[in-house]
């Protein structure tokens with residue numbers, strides 16, 4: 001969908017650069033140290049590079065793939081200049097990530113409403129991301145409705161109410177402690193009646209080892225299907241990028257127990273662990289749709305692999 005691409009304006013790019021500043025700086029400091037005094041990429045540089053990628057949370061599998069590619073290039077070009085290492089790395093990483101099957105456009109189903117069930121462990125940024133997504137979808141002219149199916153805490157409903165008011169979209173809610181599946185059902189019913197385009201359903205922070213919470217998620221799905229057999233059209237897993245390797249773990253655990261169709265990686269600002277996005281994008285066969293780069297309403301971007309790698313590798 002080309003018009004999403006067009007939304008990647010200069011302004012967006014600047015905030016992406018800013019959001020990834022810590023990851024970018026930390027990565028470059030390490031790379032610079034590794035090549036100091038070296039005229040060519042030798043075994044030592046490659047070893048250091050491997051360590052740098054792993055310590056930048058790119059993940060072991062993806063790191064080994066990248067090192068393998070660089071080794072091949074070094075074998076072909078024995079006098080590969082070490083000052084060019086970052087350029088070569090960028091090239092190879094873009095190739096690896098873009099070869100992966102993930103796609104990053106915002107595929108919305110043809111039928112209305114497109115229902116997105118938002119899941120993830122405690123505190124990763126589900127509710128905040130829903131607020132930002134509601135704002136984004138509204139800004140491109142879609143009618144949005146939000147459902148407060150995190151009924152565990154009154155504060156969770158209030159938080160979503162604040163976001164809905166701020167964005168100017170309708171919220172469907174019930175009392176605290178009510179059945180989350182019933183809230184989801186009400187939301188979908190109301191959205192159908194009001195000809196809504198996108199429905200975003202918030203859920204409680206659930207732990208992968210809590211069977212009851214996973215059962216709750218299944219129940220929400222089942223109940224939604226009573227209204228529309230294709231709902232939810234999307235189950236979006238939110239993961240906290242600042243937790244580094246734990247983010248991989250969250251993605252793994254969730255994909256093991258439920259069908260996840262898209263990912264949002266949050267909190268990439270203020271962390272040097274942004275490399276986690278490169279690894280996740282390579283290793284999971286699930287598109288990363290959004291990345292969170294701040295707490296503000298505009299601080300959610302559609303994930304664009306190329307732009308991301310570019311910001312990650314930008315020389316300041």
Ligand SMILES: Nc1nc2c(ncn2[C@@H]2O[C@H](COP(=O)(O)OP(=O)(O)OP(=O)(O)O)[C@@H](O)[C@H]2O)c(=O)[nH]1
Nearest residue numbers: 122123124125126127128205266267292293294295
């Ligand atoms: N810096 C930064 N903070 C974020 C981002 N996304 C969310 N947050 C913050 O993370 C905290 C938790 O966000 P919530 O949206 O409440 O997380 P949640 O997953 O809904 O949490 P529970 O409902 O308790 O499971 C809040 O303080 C958010 O402002 C982000 O991209 N960057």
Ligand SMILES: [Mg+2]
Nearest residue numbers: 126127150156
């Ligand atoms: Mg929440």
